[in-house]
Structures are given as C-alpha cells and as structure tokens.
Amino acid sequence: MKWLKTRNYNIDAAIKAVVMLGFALFFFQTIRSGQVLKYVHPRNVPVIKFAVVAMVLISAFLIPEVFKPQRVKKGVGSLLFFVLPLLMAVLLPTQSFNAASLSYGSLSVGGGLANTAVADTNTTLVDKSENFEGNQYFDPGVEAYSDGETKGNMDTYGVDVSVFEENENEFSLVNGTVMVDTDNYVKWMEELYDNLDRYIGKKIQVEGFIYKDEQFEDNAFALARMMMVCCAADMQTIGFLCSYQNADQLQLDAWIKVYGIIEKGELDGSEIAKIKVEQIENTEKPEMDYVYPF
Amino acid sequence: MKTRVDIVTGFLDSGKTTYVNTLLQIQAQSAEKIVVVQFEAGEVNIDYGVQKENMVFVNALEGEAPLDAPYLVSIIEKYSPDKIIIEYNGMYDVQEVFTLFEQNGVRGKCVLGNIICLVDATTFEVYMNNLGEILKNQIATADRIILNKVTHGQEETLKSVEKRMRALNKKAELFTVELFDDEISQAVETDFEVAANIEAAPKGRLSNISFGIFLLFALTYLALSVVRGLNASEIRLDFSGFEGFYMVFLSILMQTFPFMLIGVFVSSGIQVFFSNEAIVKLFPKKFGLGFLTAMFGGLFLPVCECAIVPVMTGLVKKGVALPIAVTFMLAAPIINPIVIISTYYAFPGHPEFVIFRVYFGLVIALVVGILLMIFPETKVALLEQANSLTCDCVYCTIERNEKKGLREKLRLLFLHAGEDFFNAGKYLVIGAFLTSLIQVMVPKNIFLELGTKDGLSLIVMMATAFLFSVCSTSDAFIARSFWNSFSAGSIMGFLVFGPMMDIKNLFMLLGSFRKTFVVKLVLLITCVAFLLLYFLTFIII
Numbered sequence: 001m002k003w004l005k006t007r008n009y010n011i012d013a014a015i016k017a018v019v020m021l022g023f024a025l026f027f028f029q030t031i032r033s034g035q036v037l038k039y040v041h042p043r044n045v046p047v048i049k050f051a052v053v054a055m056v057l058i059s060a061f062l063i064p065e066v067f068k069p070q071r072v073k074k075g076v077g078s079l080l081f082f083v084l085p086l087l088m089a090v091l092l093p094t095q096s097f098n099a100a101s102l103s104y105g106s107l108s109v110g111g112g113l114a115n116t117a118v119a120d121t122n123t124t125l126v127d128k129s130e131n132f133e134g135n136q137y138f139d140p141g142v143e144a145y146s147d148g149e150t151k152g153n154m155d156t157y158g159v160d161v162s163v164f165e166e167n168e169n170e171f172s173l174v175n176g177t178v179m180v181d182t183d184n185y186v187k188w189m190e191e192l193y194d195n196l197d198r199y200i201g202k203k204i205q206v207e208g209f210i211y212k213d214e215q216f217e218d219n220a221f222a223l224a225r226m227m228m229v230c231c232a233a234d235m236q237t238i239g240f241l242c243s244y245q246n247a248d249q250l251q252l253d254a255w256i257k258v259y260g261i262i263e264k265g266e267l268d269g270s271e272i273a274k275i276k277v278e279q280i281e282n283t284e285k286p287e288m289d290y291v292y293p294f
Numbered sequence: 295m296k297t298r299v300d301i302v303t304g305f306l307d308s309g310k311t312t313y314v315n316t317l318l319q320i321q322a323q324s325a326e327k328i329v330v331v332q333f334e335a336g337e338v339n340i341d342y343g344v345q346k347e348n349m350v351f352v353n354a355l356e357g358e359a360p361l362d363a364p365y366l367v368s369i370i371e372k373y374s375p376d377k378i379i380i381e382y383n384g385m386y387d388v389q390e391v392f393t394l395f396e397q398n399g400v401r402g403k404c405v406l407g408n409i410i411c412l413v414d415a416t417t418f419e420v421y422m423n424n425l426g427e428i429l430k431n432q433i434a435t436a437d438r439i440i441l442n443k444v445t446h447g448q449e450e451t452l453k454s455v456e457k458r459m460r461a462l463n464k465k466a467e468l469f470t471v472e473l474f475d476d477e478i479s480q481a482v483e484t485d486f487e488v489a490a491n492i493e494a495a496p497k498g499r500l501s502n503i504s505f506g507i508f509l510l511f512a513l514t515y516l517a518l519s520v521v522r523g524l525n526a527s528e529i530r531l532d533f534s535g536f537e538g539f540y541m542v543f544l545s546i547l548m549q550t551f552p553f554m555l556i557g558v559f560v561s562s563g564i565q566v567f568f569s570n571e572a573i574v575k576l577f578p579k580k581f582g583l584g585f586l587t588a589m590f591g592g593l594f595l596p597v598c599e600c601a602i603v604p605v606m607t608g609l610v611k612k613g614v615a616l617p618i619a620v621t622f623m624l625a626a627p628i629i630n631p632i633v634i635i636s637t638y639y640a641f642p643g644h645p646e647f648v649i650f651r652v653y654f655g656l657v658i659a660l661v662v663g664i665l666l667m668i669f670p671e672t673k674v675a676l677l678e679q680a681n682s683l684t685c686d687c688v689y690c691t692i693e694r695n696e697k698k699g700l701r702e703k704l705r706l707l708f709l710h711a712g713e714d715f716f717n718a719g720k721y722l723v724i725g726a727f728l729t730s731l732i733q734v735m736v737p738k739n740i741f742l743e744l745g746t747k748d749g750l751s752l753i754v755m756m757a758t759a760f761l762f763s764v765c766s767t768s769d770a771f772i773a774r775s776f777w778n779s780f781s782a783g784s785i786m787g788f789l790v791f792g793p794m795m796d797i798k799n800l801f802m803l804l805g806s807f808r809k810t811f812v813v814k815l816v817l818l819i820t821c822v823a824f825l826l827l828y829f830l831t832f833i834i835i
Contacts, residue, residue, distance in 0.1 A: 008395065008405045016716055023551065030548075039545040041771075044552070051552035054559070058715070061708040069395045069406050081720040085547055088540050095537045229771045230764060232545030233733055293771070 012079075013065040019082045020062070024055040026089045034288065035094045040231040041292055096226070096289055173202065178262070180206040182286065185225055186293040189238060192262070192273040199262045204240075204275055207257040207283055210250045211239055215268075221247045223258050223275070225291045238291070241265050244277040257281040297370050297404040298377050301391055303432055304412030305384035305421060309442045313412055314381055318349065326376040329369055333361055333382050350375065361390065363397045370403050378404070385428065388435050411436035415444045415470075418455050433462045441470045461677070543730040550600040550722060550765055550798070557601015558714035559707070561608040566707045573612040577622070584618040585663055589656050592626030599627035599766040599793040603802035604718045607676075616675055620815065621663030627766040627793035628655030637789065640770035647770075647782075647789070654790045654826060661822050666815075675811040721805045725798025729763045751784040752827060756820070759792030766793035783831030791823045 027048050030036040036045060171191050173179075178199065180188045185206075192199055211224035224239030242258060243265070244250070258277050265274025302317075304310045314330060321328055329350045350373050361380075369378065382391070388409070395406050411432045414421075418441075421429050433439060439459060444452060456468065564573060576591075578584045597605050606623040610616060627633065634648055641647040755776070764772055773788045795816055803812045 008401070016712060019716075020712065027548065036548070039541070039548045044549055047552035047556075048548060051555050054552075054555045054711075058708050058712040061705055062712055065709065069392050078720050079716065081723045082716070085544060085723060089544055092537075092540055095541050229774075230769070231549045233542045233549075233730070233762065233764070234772050 008069050010066050010068055010070040012070060013062045015079050017059040017062040017066065019079060019086060020055040020059040022086045022090070023082075024052045024059070026086070027052045027055075030094070037228075037288055037290065037292075038094045038096060038232065041228055044231070096285070177203040177205060180204065182225075182288065182291055185291040186227065186238070189240070196262075196264065196271065196273050199273070200264060202262050203259070204262050205257065205259050206240055206275070207255070207286075208239060209253050209255050209285070209289075211237060212247075212250075212252060216241075217243075219243050219245055219247045221250055223256070226289065228290045228292055235290075240275050241267060241272060242275040242277050244280070250280075255283050255285045257283045296402075297375055298407040299366075299380060299404050300377065300407040301380050301382050301388070301409045302412070303382040303384055303388055303409065303436070305414065305417075305429075307417075308384065308412040308414040309440075310381050310412050313410070313440065314379060317379065321349075321377075327373065329373050329375040329378045331361075331369065331378060331380045333380065333386065361386075361394065363394060363400050366394065367399055367403055377407075384432060387428070388431055392435075408437045409435055410438045410440065411466075412440045412442050413459075415441050415452065415455060419451075422458070430462055433459055433466075436463060436466050438467045438469065439463070441468065444470045539730050539734045542733050543726055546726040546729060546763070547723065550726065551719075553598045553600040553765055553767065554604075554719065554722060555601075555711070555715060557597045558604050558711045558718070560595060560597055560601070561605040561714055562707050562710040564605070564608050564612065565710055566703050568612075573609065574614060577609065577614045577618050584615060585621055585660060588618045588622035588663065589625045589659060590629065591622055592629040593631065595626060597626055598630055598633065599796070599799060600722070602627050603799055603806070604714045607806040608714075610676060615667075616671060617663040617666035620666055621659045624659035624662060624794045624819065625656055628652060628659075628790065630766065632767050633770070633793070636767055637770040640774045641777075647786075650786055650830070651789045654786065654823075654830065655793070658790065658794065658819070658823050658826055661826070662815075662819055665818060665822070671811060673808065673811075675807050677806060677808060718802045718805060721801035722798050725763055725796070725801045728797055729761060732761050751780050752787045752824065752831060755780060755784040755788040756791045756824065756827075759788045760796050762792075763796040763798045764792060769793070781831060783827065786830060787823070787827050790827065791820070794823065795819050 027036075030039065031045060031048060031052075036048065040048070171188075178188065178192075206223055208223040208225045211222040213222065216222070220241060220243050222239035223242050224237050227236045227238045228234070229236065240258075242260065250256075257280070258275060259279040259281070260275040260277045263274050263276050265272055302310050302314055318328070318330070327349075329352065331352045352369065361382075366378075369375075380391075382388070391406075391409075394400055395404075413429075413433070441452075441455065441459075452470065459466075459468065577587050595605070602623050605626075606619050609619045609622065614622075629652060634652065637648045637651055638645065758776075759769070762772075769792050770789065773785050776785055776788065800812070800816060803815070807815075
C-alpha cells in the first residue's frame with residue numbers, strides 16, 4: 001500500500017468520483033426499475049435524470065485528476081457523510097410506507113365510486129384476509145425490489161407516469177360505475193367531495209388498504225391509499241369512508257377491492273361520500289401502491 | 295525503483311537550509327544516494343561537512359536552470375539517486391512543482407514525497423498580511439509544517455498562529471520547534487533530534503480512514519444480513535421507524551441533489567466564466583440599484599433554495615456586498631419561475647397565494663438586506679478558508695493565473711461544480727438527516743394540534759418549514775395539504791419563510807460563514823418574517 005502514502009495520486013478525487021458514480025448508478029437503477037416513485041413524485045423524475053448525467057460528467061472530469069498529484073491535502077473524513085447515505089441506498093431495500101410506519105398519518109376521507117386498473121389475480125371473496133399481517137409490508141418491499149431488478153419494470157414506470165396524462169372523460173362512468181384506479185384516485189376523491197349529489201346511488205369500485213380510526217363507528221372503515229405530495233418525506237393517508245357490517249373483522253392494512261354504492265356520510269360534522277360495501281375482494285398490494293395528486 | 299522527491303519550502307530566514315543540513319546528517323548514516331537541489335540563495339550554506347560520496351549538491355540558481363521537467367529528468371539520469379531533496383524558495387509558486395509532476399516524463403521517473411514547509415513564527419503575522427496568498431499557498435499544500443523560532447512565553451500567539459494554519463490546512467502534521475537556527479550552535483543537537491523525530495513521524499492517517507470506511511461497510515452489511523436472517527427465521531423486529539427514517543432521508547436527498555447540482559453549476563459558471571468585475575458590475579455597489587438586481591435576479595437565475603447558499607457564497611467571494619448577496623439569497627428561491635408556477639398549480643383558482651408569496655418574499659429580503667446595510671458586519675463574515683480572492687476550490691487557486699481556453703474552462707466548470715457539490719453537500723446531508731429524524735420521531739399531529747390554537751399557528755408553520763426543509767420548488771404542494779387546518783396567513787409563513795431558512799441551509803451557511811454572523815442572520819430573517827407575516831394575518835384571514 002505504499003502508493004497510498006505518496007501524494008502522487010489524488011485519493012480525494014478518486015473517492016469523490018466513486019461517490020458520484022455510486023449515486024448516479026443508484027438514481028439510474030431506481031428510475032429504470034420504477035422504484036424512484038417510492039421516493040419522489042413523478043414530476044421529479046426529469047431532474048433526477050439530469051442529475052445522473054451531471055454526476056457522470058463530473059466523475060468523467062474527476063477521474064483524470066486521480067492520476068495527478070494532490071495539491072491540497074484534505075480530510076477524507078467529510079466524505080463519509082456521502083458514503084453513509086450511499087450505503088443505505090445500495091444495501092437497504094426500497095420500502096413502501098403503510099399507515100403505521102409514519103407517525104403522522106392523518107387521514108382525509110372523501111368518497112367515491114371506483115374501478116381498479118391494478119391487475120390482481122386473487123379473486124376469492126373473503127371477509128377477513130388472513131394472509132395479511134401487520135409486518136407483511138416489509139417483506140413485499142424486498143420482493144418488489146428484486147422483482148423490479150429481474151423483470152426490468154419499464155412498463156410499471158410507463159404506467160405510473162400516466163399520472164400526468166389528462167383523461168378527457170375522467171369523470172365518466174363505466175357501465176354506470178365509478179371506476180377508481182391509481183391514476184385517477186385523487187381526482188375522483190376530490191370530484192366526489194365537490195359534487196357528491198351527482199353520484200349518490202351510483203356504483204363504485206375501488207382498491208386500497210384497510211385503515212381504522214378511533215372516531216369511526218363499529219361498522220365503518222376507510223379504504224385508504226398512501227398519497228405522495230412531493231417526496232417520501234410527506235406521505236399522507238387518504239381514503240374513502242366505507243360502511244360494512246363485518247368491519248370489525250377486517251384486518252388492518254390488508255389490501256382489498258371494494259364494490260359498493262355511493263351514499264352520503266358524515267365525519268367530523270362535514271358531509272362526505274361514503275361507500276356502502278356490497279362485496280369485498282381480497283387483493284394483493286400493487287407494486288406501485290402510492291397515489292400522486294396534481 | 296522511482297526516485298522520491300521531497301520539497302522543502304519556506305521564506306528566507308525560515309530555516310530551510312538548517313533543516314536540510316540536519317536532515318543530511320541523519321541521512322549520512324544510510325547508504326541512500328541523495329541529490330540536494332537548491333532553488334535558493336540562502337544565507338546559510340549547505341553544510342558540506344556532511345558531504346559524502348553518496349550525496350550530490352546542485353545549486354540550480356547558479357546554473358540559472360529553471361525547475362522544469364527536462365532539468366529534473368537530467369538530474370535523475372545523471373546521478374540516478376534514491377532521493378532528491380529540493381530546497382525551494384518560498385517566493386516561487388509551489389503549484390509549479392505539482393504541474394511538473396503532472397507531466398508523464400516526470401511521473402515515470404519519480405514520485406512526490408513530502409512537502410515540508412518551514413514557517414518563521416516571529417514573522418508569521420507580517421508575512422500573512424503582506425504576502426498572504428503566497429504563504430497561504432505554501433501552508434495549504436504542505437504535508438508537514440514546521441513552525442520555527444518558537445520561544446517560551448508566546449503560547450498565546452502560538453495558538454492563534456496554529457488556528458490560522460489549521461484553517462488553511464487541516465491535514466498537515468504541525469511541529470513547533472524552539473529554535474532552528476544555526477546561530478546558536480549548541481542547538482544543533484536538539485535540532486538533530488527534532489529533525490529525526492519529524493522525519494520518523496508516522497505519515498498520514500489516510501489508510502486508517504480507508505480502513506474505517508471499509509469497516510463501516512462490512513459492519514453495515516453484516517448487520518443487515520443478520521437482520522434479514524432473523525426475519526427469515528420468524529423473529530420479527532419492528533423496523534418501521536428505521537425504515538421510515540431511511541426512506542425519508544433518501545427521498546430528501548433524491549429530491550434535493552438534482553437541484554443542488556443545478557445550483558453548483560450556476561455558481562461554478564459564475565466563478566469560471568465571469569470576471570469579478572463583471573459580477574460586481576451586475577450587483578452595483580450603489581445599494582439602491584444593487585438591491586433591485588438582488589431582488590429580481592432570481593427571475594433569470596432559476597436556483598431553488600437547495601442550491602442558493604453555494605451561489606450566494608460565490609457572489610460574496612466575487613466581491614458582491616454582503617447585504618446585497620443576502621437579499622439575493624432570500625429573494626431568488628421565491629421569485630424563481632418554477633416556484634411561481636408550482637405555487638400557482640398547488641392553489642388553483644387562488645392567485646393571491648402566488649402574489650402574496652412573491653410580494654412578502656421580496657419585502658422581507660429587502661428589509662433584511664437594508665438592516666444588514668445599516669448595521670454592517672464589523673468582521674469579515676466569510677470563514678478564512680473560504681475567503682480567498684476568487685475561490686477556495688483547489689482547482690481555481692492553482693490555475694487562476696493561467697489564461698484558459700474554452701475547453702479548459704469547461705473542465706474547470708465541472709471540477710469546480712463537483713468541488714462545490716461536496717463542500718455544500720455534506721451540510722445538506724446533515725440537514726436531511728436531522729429533518730428525517732424529526733419527521734419520523736415527532737408526530738405530525740402535534741403540529742396540527744398546536745396550529746389550531748390562536749396566534750401560535752404562524753409560529754408553528756414557520757417552525758414546520760424550518761424543520762422539514764422542503765425544496766421551494768415543491769413546498770407549495772405540501773403547504774396545500776395544510777390548507778384545511780391552518781389559516782391562509784400561517785400557510786404564507788410556510789411558503790415565505792421555508793425557502794429563506796431551514797435546517798439544511800443553516801448548516802450550509804455555517805460551512806462558509808462565521809458562526810456569529812449566521813446566528814445573527816437567522817434571527818434577523820426570522821424576526822422580520824414573523825413581524826411582517828403577523829400583520830398579514832390581520833389583513834386576510
């Protein structure tokens with residue numbers, strides 16, 4: 001290791017180049033696998049692409065510097081600040097938040113009809129989903145991560161970017177049913193809040209996870225989604241209020257698809273849409289489980 | 295085996311030759327062949343008494359040879375020594391030695407060993423004031439600094455000298471020597487010991503750090519494997535807190551790094567492509583006009599608050615007056631077109647949010663700037679290490695005198711951007727780390743509950759903005775989610791104060807400015823913002 005002791009190589013530049021390339025690679029991988037949407041809102045994706053290019057370019061200029069003598073000796077210690085998050089990024093699997101993992105999950109409840117665009121194979125009708133336990137959420141996160149690597153989920157990404165696409169007939173009903181999916185979830189929630197009377201008595205299909213709050217009545221639960229406004233630092237739980245006679249048997253955080261009728265409900269003294277549940281279908285948590293407003 | 299080249303530098307009378315002489319006495323005991331090259335006409339001559347057949351002395355100045363690649367190579371070819379000691383006049387630019395070692399012909403033949411800088415403690419202050427740049431350069435590049443002529447009873451001055459040296463060079467080994475002067479011959483014995491100690495001192499802790507990084511990596515990996523293993527064997531641990539933390543942490547970095555990169559490119563562009571005069575002309579010394587540019591400059595320099603601190607520091611270094619630079623720092627992230635558009639989208643149908651945000655942003659920026667002008671900083675606000683004439687980055691100090699072509703400028707732009715990114719970025723990482731901790735540990739409900747109490751809500755929203763450190767390009771969307779629970783006035787507190795000051799910017803400011811100035815600035819901004827916005831809450835509601 002004698003070369004380390006001379007100053008003929010610029011170790012500082014070498015570490016910086018490695019850190020830059022590491023982050024560039026991490027950003028590139030998350031964009032390619034679509035996992036980037038677990039971290040930030042889709043509108044950030046273009047700037048992150050820019051960052052990848054910029055970091056690769058800076059490294060390209062740094063690498064020749066490695067083979068020049070280091071002019072000013074600097075502590076390498078401060079670069080540890082960058083190594084730590086890089087290690088986290090590389091070693092730890094991308095996670096999804098559920099309502100419990102954020103301490104400030106406040107629930108806004110709207111109302112709506114729905115459909116689910118998210119493909120699922122599980123069609124058994126259950127009252128209680130046994131195979132979903134609280135901790136389950138950590139493991140699927142790991143799987144989702146490895147899935148993303150093997151399948152190269154360009155498609156997933158393509159689908160999720162359509163959050164941006166304006167749907168011309170976004171509030172039109174399919175066979176008299178309000179079909180809520182990941183892309184139009186927030187829009188429907190607002191529409192049902194604003195123009196509730198127009199939709200009373202209509203059918204709705206919507207998918208989400210089960211959320212309960214102390215202020216709910218015994219037969220009530222919320223069919224919730226995690227909403228990302230900006231990045232993972234501001235996840236919020238939003239959901240449709242549902243009434244269901246066996247609500248107390250529902251497992252918290254389990255993913256279900258609800259078929260129901262929209263009616264008028266009340267929460268905290270304000271009038272909101274409520275889904276009268278007719279049928280519940282057990283589903284799996286979709287790979288991209290967040291919804292993005294705006 | 296490549297020849298090792300040690301450089302001994304320092305001003306006249308700093309004791310270079312004496313040091314070399316004692317060094318030679320030590321070397322005389324080994325069989326290594328040594329060439330001493332003097333680029334110096336010192337008062338003390340090389341002590342030929344120690345001269346043996348394995349030592350060669352060359353005085354380059356007598357032969358009027360320049361220190362360049364052919365000369366060095368010719369010496370190596372002529373004597374094929376094991377070691378070359380170059381005694382280098384302190385008035386020459388040490389940087390030239392580095393340039394020399396970048397050339398392939400030289401790199402193939404020799405390696406750069408130690409750079410030893412001798413400093414005369416008695417004249418340090420004087421030289422620092424008169425020959426600041428040259429001395430700073432010497433100190434900054436040295437591996438070992440020998441503070442010479444230190445006598446008893448001057449511990450106070452010694453401390454301040456050491457402090458100033460440490461600001462320039464954190465890594466070098468610092469030695470203090472009582473007297474390294476030939477005038478007192480009795481001292482030679484101690485000199486010998488000191489020199490031997492210096493020569494034998496353990497070199498750099500670099501390998502320790504690399505080892506540390508490796509160890510950290512290995513430990514983390516090990517811990518994770520264990521955790522995964524435990525999970526598999528049904529021993530469930532609750533990691534939701536930690537998972538929430540690192541996802542939030544990484545997401546903040548993912549969100550801010552790109553904007554930060556844009557910012558460092560802007561600030562590097564300013565450094566590389568504009569002369570100091572051009573920048574100062576843009577921000578005229580006449581305060582009226584200067585403030586005007588500072589307030590609206592952000593329209594054309596779209597930097598968000600994640601990146602504004604490096605840009606603002608760059609402006610100050612270029613010679614822009616501090617109050618004007620501060621006004622620019624406060625106004626630019628709010629008047630940024632992307633921020634205006636995103637605010638408009640976040641509050642559709644409520645253009646008054648955009649108008650109030652821009653209006654209050656500009657007013658607060660101006661008021662803080664004017665207050666700083668009326669009560670100016672008595673001391674230099676920039677930290678010494680950042681307070682170089684143009685730029686403290688390694689690449690600029692070296693090459694500032696050279697005329698550069700476009701290609702060279704582009705290279706500098708990227709290197710400079712990288713340097714800025716790492717300099718400011720570490721404070722960003724610390725800020726993001728703290729923010730994520732707060733987010734995961736403090737229930738958001740607390741903020742909501744506090745906010746419903748009268749009068750508190752503005753403070754709560756400003757504190758939220760400060761603690762959550764959200765980028766100004768997207769904070770409007772977050773502000774919107776508070777809309778139901780908070781008054782419009784306190785949301786304005788979030789929108790206006792957030793881009794001006796938050797945890798990560800605080801840390802980044804501390805990286806370039808004196809602590810007292812930063813504290814004063816933060817308090818000033820907070821008070822002005824609070825007072826102005828408090829009156830706003832009476833107007834709207």
